[in-house]
Amino acid sequence: MRASLIQIVVDEDETVNSRRARVSSLVREVAGRERPDLVVLPELWTTGAFAYESFASEAEPLKGLTYEAMAKAASDTGVWLHAGSVPEQAPDGALYNTSLVFSPEGELAASYRKIHRFGFDKGEAVLMSAGSQLVTVRTPTATLGLATCYDLRFPELFRGLVDAGAEMFVVPAGWPERRREHWLVLARARAIEDQAYVLACGTGGTHGGVPQAGHSVVVDPWGEVLAQAGDGEEVLTVDLDPAKVAATREQFPALKDRLLGLDEPRR
Numbered sequence: 001m002r003a004s005l006i007q008i009v010v011d012e013d014e015t016v017n018s019r020r021a022r023v024s025s026l027v028r029e030v031a032g033r034e035r036p037d038l039v040v041l042p043e044l045w046t047t048g049a050f051a052y053e054s055f056a057s058e059a060e061p062l063k064g065l066t067y068e069a070m071a072k073a074a075s076d077t078g079v080w081l082h083a084g085s086v087p088e089q090a091p092d093g094a095l096y097n098t099s100l101v102f103s104p105e106g107e108l109a110a111s112y113r114k115i116h117r118f119g120f121d122k123g124e125a126v127l128m129s130a131g132s133q134l135v136t137v138r139t140p141t142a143t144l145g146l147a148t149c150y151d152l153r154f155p156e157l158f159r160g161l162v163d164a165g166a167e168m169f170v171v172p173a174g175w176p177e178r179r180r181e182h183w184l185v186l187a188r189a190r191a192i193e194d195q196a197y198v199l200a201c202g203t204g205g206t207h208g209g210v211p212q213a214g215h216s217v218v219v220d221p222w223g224e225v226l227a228q229a230g231d232g233e234e235v236l237t238v239d240l241d242p243a244k245v246a247a248t249r250e251q252f253p254a255l256k257d258r259l260l261g262l263d264e265p266r267r
């Protein structure tokens with residue numbers, strides 16, 4: 001299985017409309033050149049994860065402009081597309097940070113509303129509502145577990161995804177440069193403790209006054225970093241072996257020794 005993560009530069013000197021068009025072209029270009037099975041985009045790449053003042057003005061219904069553009073990019077290229085997340089305006093007016101995953105036919109395979117909102121008493125934490133559902137996606141090669149950015153700090157979410165069958169965590173993000181080391185360590189920690197692949201795709205550039213960490217990263221179920229981006233716009237293409245998840249869990253069966261948070265111990 002081949003995955004391409006597209007780390008996008010999200011700066012405020014580019015409009016949302018032009019970025020949407022540019023990213024649609026990029027997905028096509030990367031799919032044609034790298035021949036991936038799965039393409040991954042970052043969190044809130046239309047607005048920027050820290051461009052709080054744009055959340056309401058650029059919010060879209062689930063099936064809005066970004067949905068349409070990404071569904072078409074997926075079906076035109078025949079890839080699974082994790083289109084990152086959009087500011088979603090729900091029918092009741094609430095805003096969510098919602099990830100969209102499309103099948104190679106351009107059908108919506110899953111959507112995930114970010115559960116842990118970032119900002120403590122401001123920003124996303126007050127502007128957006130929290131999701132409440134764990135989401136996994138079965139593809140022909142692997143079961144994906146969905147999480148977004150700040151979720152990476154909450155291992156119990158990832159354990160829940162493992163219990164739901166996840167073998168590969170896909171984590172779009174807009175992580176700040178200031179905490180880049182946390183990003184890299186937490187991505188590896190989630191891979192090691194859950195013996196799963198982590199595909200963590202962030203942004204470059206600066207928006208909302210917050211320089212972005214970049215450094216998108218792919219980690220294998222043993223915790224090895226398979227690829228890591230730099231600061232700018234970059235594509236990371238990696239060949240993954242989903243059978244390595246079961247093999248790692250078999251060879252080093254730590255997940256079977258879980259005692260807490262289960263209805264009954266595994267053994």
Ligand SMILES: O=C(O)CCC(=O)C(=O)O
Nearest residue numbers: 049118149150174175179
């Ligand atoms: O946890 C962090 O340090 C960053 C999280 C974040 O930027 C986000 O969730 O948008």
